[in-house]
Amino acid sequence: MPSKHLHLLFRVVIVVLLAFLSSCGGSAQPTSTSNSTPLPETAATIAKNPSYSSPIAISDDDSLLVVANTLNGTISLINVAGDANAKLTEIQTGDEPRSVVITPNKAFAYVTNQASGTVSVIDLGSQAKVTDISVGGEPYGIALTPDASRAYVANSASGTVSIIDTASNSVVATISIPGVQPRGVAITNNNGGTGQQFVYVTQFLSQPTASGGPGLDQGSEGKVFVISSTDDAQIQGVITLAAHDTGFAADRTAFGGSDKEPTFAYPNQLQSIVLKNGRGYLPNVAASPEGPVKFNVDTQAFLSVFDVAAKSELSGGTINLHAAVKTQTFTPKLFVANPWAVAFKHASNDGYVVSAASDVLVKITLDDNGVPSVVSVPAEGDTTRVSLVEVGKNPRGIVINNADTRAYVYNFISKDVSVVDLSASPEAELARVQSADLPAPGSDAAKFLAGNELFHSSRGEFDEGATERMSNEGWQACASCHPDGLSDGVVWAFASGPRKSIPLNGTFSPQNQTGNQRVLNYSAVFDELEDFELNIRGVSGGKGLIVLQGTADPDPNVKAFDPPNSGREQLHIGGFGAWDAIVAWTQFRVPSPVSAHRGVDPNGEVGQQIVLGRQLFTQANCQACHGGAKWSTPQVDYARVSPFPETITLGTAPEPPAGQLSRFLQLVGTFDPANSIEKNANNAQALGQLGFNPPSLLSISAFPPYFHNGSCLTLECVLENQTHREAGGVTGVLDDPASRAALVQFLISIDATTEPINP
Ligand code: HEC
Ligand code: HEC
Numbered sequence: 232m233p234s235k236h237l238h239l240l241f242r243v244v245i246v247v248l249l250a251f252l253s254s255c256g257g258s259a260q261p262t263s264t265s266n267s268t269p270l271p272e273t274a275a276t277i278a279k280n281p282s283y284s285s286p287i288a289i290s291d292d293d294s295l296l297v298v299a300n301t302l303n304g305t306i307s308l309i310n311v312a313g314d315a316n317a318k319l320t321e322i323q324t325g326d327e328p329r330s331v332v333i334t335p336n337k338a339f340a341y342v343t344n345q346a347s348g349t350v351s352v353i354d355l356g357s358q359a360k361v362t363d364i365s366v367g368g369e370p371y372g373i374a375l376t377p378d379a380s381r382a383y384v385a386n387s388a389s390g391t392v393s394i395i396d397t398a399s400n401s402v403v404a405t406i407s408i409p410g411v412q413p414r415g416v417a418i419t420n421n422n423g424g425t426g427q428q429f430v431y432v433t434q435f436l437s438q439p440t441a442s443g444g445p446g447l448d449q450g451s452e453g454k455v456f457v458i459s460s461t462d463d464a465q466i467q468g469v470i471t472l473a474a475h476d477t478g479f480a481a482d483r484t485a486f487g488g489s490d491k492e493p494t495f496a497y498p499n500q501l502q503s504i505v506l507k508n509g510r511g512y513l514p515n516v517a518a519s520p521e522g523p524v525k526f527n528v529d530t531q532a533f534l535s536v537f538d539v540a541a542k543s544e545l546s547g548g549t550i551n552l553h554a555a556v557k558t559q560t561f562t563p564k565l566f567v568a569n570p571w572a573v574a575f576k577h578a579s580n581d582g583y584v585v586s587a588a589s590d591v592l593v594k595i596t597l598d599d600n601g602v603p604s605v606v607s608v609p610a611e612g613d614t615t616r617v618s619l620v621e622v623g624k625n626p627r628g629i630v631i632n633n634a635d636t637r638a639y640v641y642n643f644i645s646k647d648v649s650v651v652d653l654s655a656s657p658e659a660e661l662a663r664v665q666s667a668d669l670p671a672p673g674s675d676a677a678k679f680l681a682g683n684e685l686f687h688s689s690r691g692e693f694d695e696g697a698t699e700r701m702s703n704e705g706w707q708a709c710a711s712c713h714p715d716g717l718s719d720g721v722v723w724a725f726a727s728g729p730r731k732s733i734p735l736n737g738t739f740s741p742q743n744q745t746g747n748q749r750v751l752n753y754s755a756v757f758d759e760l761e762d763f764e765l766n767i768r769g770v771s772g773g774k775g776l777i778v779l780q781g782t783a784d785p786d787p788n789v790k791a792f793d794p795p796n797s798g799r800e801q802l803h804i805g806g807f808g809a810w811d812a813i814v815a816w817t818q819f820r821v822p823s824p825v826s827a828h829r830g831v832d833p834n835g836e837v838g839q840q841i842v843l844g845r846q847l848f849t850q851a852n853c854q855a856c857h858g859g860a861k862w863s864t865p866q867v868d869y870a871r872v873s874p875f876p877e878t879i880t881l882g883t884a885p886e887p888p889a890g891q892l893s894r895f896l897q898l899v900g901t902f903d904p905a906n907s908i909e910k911n912a913n914n915a916q917a918l919g920q921l922g923f924n925p926p927s928l929l930s931i932s933a934f935p936p937y938f939h940n941g942s943c944l945t946l947e948c949v950l951e952n953q954t955h956r957e958a959g960g961v962t963g964v965l966d967d968p969a970s971r972a973a974l975v976q977f978l979i980s981i982d983a984t985t986e987p988i989n990p
Contacts, residue, residue: 276336277424281506283417284330284372286628287641290337293632297340299328300667307666324351334379343370366393372416377424385413389827404463410434415503430458433501436720445722445941449474453498468542472498472535478554481528485914496531507575510601511537514570522724526706526772555605561616565705568689574629585626588689588708594618622649625687644684681804682816693802697783703772716821718934722941727754728917729940736823737927742860750865753939755924756889761796761810776809793875824933826982844977852959856925858990863927865895896922900954932979946975
């Protein structure tokens, strides 16, 4: 490709020229606002490995780690040469740094800042931020081409990929991704890292297949989009990742099936992607939403595999890591919840999957065809024991050095890096390097972190000596369905009926966080976060957090409304009540996704639509049900005491209909008892006859599908329902499709910065 060579030559000339010019400019210290970026001295250096998005990166000479401290808004540089394992410095980036890459010449790091909508460029020589590049909404994953000439950034809120030219540190192209929440990125290192490369971008939340639908084990599929480095105009292809047999069986007698019906799960929460020997590997939290929803048969631990050349899923490649733990006879068993990242050795076929919720690495190995299998280590005469390496709290990223002797694991909650000795047998953690400061014990920040920890943990081990409090054998965490406190977009067959996981950003008012809380769930069956103690015990199989006084024994008297569950005797973490900490974190720290329309020109076409849409929202009286800063009018406006002061109505179905706070339910024409999906855990009619609890519209466009049963894939569809759109008592306002289109633009614009509309 001569034109490409010319292009490269041209670039090198420019680089040299600019380097010369900037060296003539004196000793100008780069500042955070400056746009004049010092350029890499050896711009032609080629990366040794394919680049992938990760919160931790290692330099090609194995000497330096760059770690994104998401909760602190900083990155840390850590010297790991010769096992120095010493933190060098911490540098402020933007808010919620998520992924980081290092140029092969070790001159710069690029960091995505999810909440700021920027990419920070860090000069690794002077250890200072050079500039912030504005990209799209909620940039998450980032990866570099092998020559580091370009960075590809997945903007999860705006549904785009920004292409950054690293010579000018500016966005040179933006590609639309026709999926939901583009997130993980990986780039090939073909032809010795020169010429055309391919960029792979994951869609975080899977969507229904054409013939499937929400709520079905095989009804949705994962997607990976393919971009060519030589064509910025279009998507080159889409790789679909299908549902697979999980290796687990469910008792589906209540649904007309057998008591050992094989279950399937579809890949979901495609956080990251790693390329190795012509294959792409995607660890993910697979979803098996058909009832009964309980541990063993709900969230699974998949590693999906695709064939790079064929651009399709590798036949027989995808595995369920949980299935390997199932066959283990050695006890105690620890399932490997929320596979979030993976890395492979360079000179061998061994790799390690990061299980974010279970705080371990799972060792895997690839056969000649690239098919993974979980490795066992003989232990106490048992050859079935899955090979696990214990790391820090909530690990979310991993890199392996080029010498294949060390793995470095980023731990999100303990804010440190686990240094794992890969030469040892079995592999073991060698050191822990603190990457960012932990909050002062006893402080509010410490309480939020403790709540964050419990929410993301499948284990639940406590000072009191209690174990398995959050789930059965580490099966799952709250975060398995509520990643970062939000929603996995799955419609689960819960006890009261098919229910989309509700994001927790709208549970408390972001403007009055001390009091203003929603009545909970689509059927108003709960009114306190602590009521989810029943989910820990009933769905996740954990022993729970509410205990009998002076013991670690679960208190059996836990009910939805009476007695109230807040302020109960509970286990402790860092000196805080376990539930108190989860509530505090949910109230004050669950982020609302930034709208794709944040910052649009109010006088532009979209801006004008938003202004009109807001008027239509008000005119149609949507605020009667979706008003206030929660964008959900119903709230707990009564005292939670015993005896319980509110009327609790049972549904029309036989047991187990949970009691409903019927005062808050609204009939909006979304319940069809004849629909075969509307079944409760006993295959009887689901709750819905009395109506539903109006959900929050805060950042709503980030959480398709819509309605309790996922029956609408788009906001346009939501507004086509005439009963619902006229439920505010005003008719005719939205009959015109153009008005509905404007209202949709307003709905997309609603995020934590939008001025609320009060009822
Ligand atoms: C298997 C998936 C799953 C797991 C695990 C899970 N949830 Fe949920 N969550 C859901 C679904 C589905 C809903 C909606 C339920 C409904 O409407 O009946 C929900 C609703 C909620 C709500 C209601 C929010 C609102 O504003 O109405 C809260 C709070 C909540 N979950 C907290 C938790 C906590 C805390 C945990 C861990 C102890 C947890 N969830 C574990 C799927 C899950
Ligand atoms: C009388 C109360 C009421 C009014 C008025 C109302 N809604 Fe709703 N809305 C609901 C209920 C209840 C649901 C949940 C229905 C379900 O899940 O089956 C809902 C669901 C939604 C959803 C889907 C949210 C999700 O997470 O699934 C959107 C979007 C929405 N409404 C927008 C609007 C707009 C825009 C208006 C004004 C045109 C409006 N609503 C008027 C009660 C209302």
